[in-house]
Amino acid sequence: MLSVTSLVKSYPTPQGRLEVLRGADLDVAAGECVALTGESGSGKSTLLHLIAGLDAADDGEITIGGTPLRGLDDRGRARLRREHVGLVFQQFNLIPSLRVGANLAFQARIARRHDPQWEAMLADRLGIAALLDRYPDQISGGQQQRVAIGRALAARPPLILADEPTGNLDEATSEEVVRVIRDLVRESGAACLMVTHSTHLAGMLDRRLHLTGGHIA
Numbered sequence: 001m002l003s004v005t006s007l008v009k010s011y012p013t014p015q016g017r018l019e020v021l022r023g024a025d026l027d028v029a030a031g032e033c034v035a036l037t038g039e040s041g042s043g044k045s046t047l048l049h050l051i052a053g054l055d056a057a058d059d060g061e062i063t064i065g066g067t068p069l070r071g072l073d074d075r076g077r078a079r080l081r082r083e084h085v086g087l088v089f090q091q092f093n094l095i096p097s098l099r100v101g102a103n104l105a106f107q108a109r110i111a112r113r114h115d116p117q118w119e120a121m122l123a124d125r126l127g128i129a130a131l132l133d134r135y136p137d138q139i140s141g142g143q144q145q146r147v148a149i150g151r152a153l154a155a156r157p158p159l160i161l162a163d164e165p166t167g168n169l170d171e172a173t174s175e176e177v178v179r180v181i182r183d184l185v186r187e188s189g190a191a192c193l194m195v196t197h198s199t200h201l202a203g204m205l206d207r208r209l210h211l212t213g214g215h216i217a
């Protein structure tokens with residue numbers, strides 16, 4: 001489902017170019033939930049942004065569901081992201097004027113895969129079913145994070161990219177949410193790459209990749 005080959009990315013800094021990725025390789029198969037760990041500043045978010053097509057690599061290849069990102073223009077990348085990729089980033093980006101239920105359904109509607117029964121099941125498993133009529137500013141940060149996770153899963157994307165999706169949750173809730181993501185990914189045959197600082201949460205997933213020195217170990 002996801003293939004990354006020899007990915008290179010550097011950023012200009014006042015001290016010269018900072019080489020963050022120096023030829024990173026990874027594969028994630030359908031039905032697999034893979035943890036991505038690495039020290040702070042090792043380039044995990046950079047890698048996820050490149051895979052999501054939100055930034056361009058200097059060199060290397062990213063292929064999602066057989067489609068190489070390199071061959072796509074901005075519109076093509078936006079369409080691939082909309083229809084094939086579910087993003088859960090550290091900022092939840094919920095829409096303040098929409099109720100929780102409408103936020104949950106938002107991505108699925110855009111991808112034309114709105115399914116009220118599936119969304120109700122997700123809300124239930126994520127523990128937000130009682131909050132659907134509230135607005136985002138009427139629920140806690142941890143609840144907002146679970147809505148953002150549900151929103152990504154609601155569209156049934158073949159690939160889920162999650163950057164510390166449990167960063168605002170306590171240990172027990174983090175475990176539960178990671179279990180829900182892992183089980184839904186397995187059940188739906190999607191692929192998932194999840195950044196986490198927690199070796200315990202990483203251990204709950206199918207495999208662990210470690211980013212160090214610009215390479216995947």
Ligand SMILES: Nc1ncnc2c1ncn2[C@@H]1O[C@H](COP(=O)(O)OP(=O)(O)OP(=O)(O)O)[C@@H](O)[C@H]1O
Binds near residue numbers: 038041043044
């Ligand atoms: N736009 C940018 N311009 C210059 N340097 C950047 C830019 N974005 C990131 N960096 C640098 O690239 C390196 C990798 O950053 P990145 O955010 O990918 O790391 P990370 O592993 O996700 O870190 P964390 O675990 O702390 O979130 C860092 O040294 C960071 O300072």
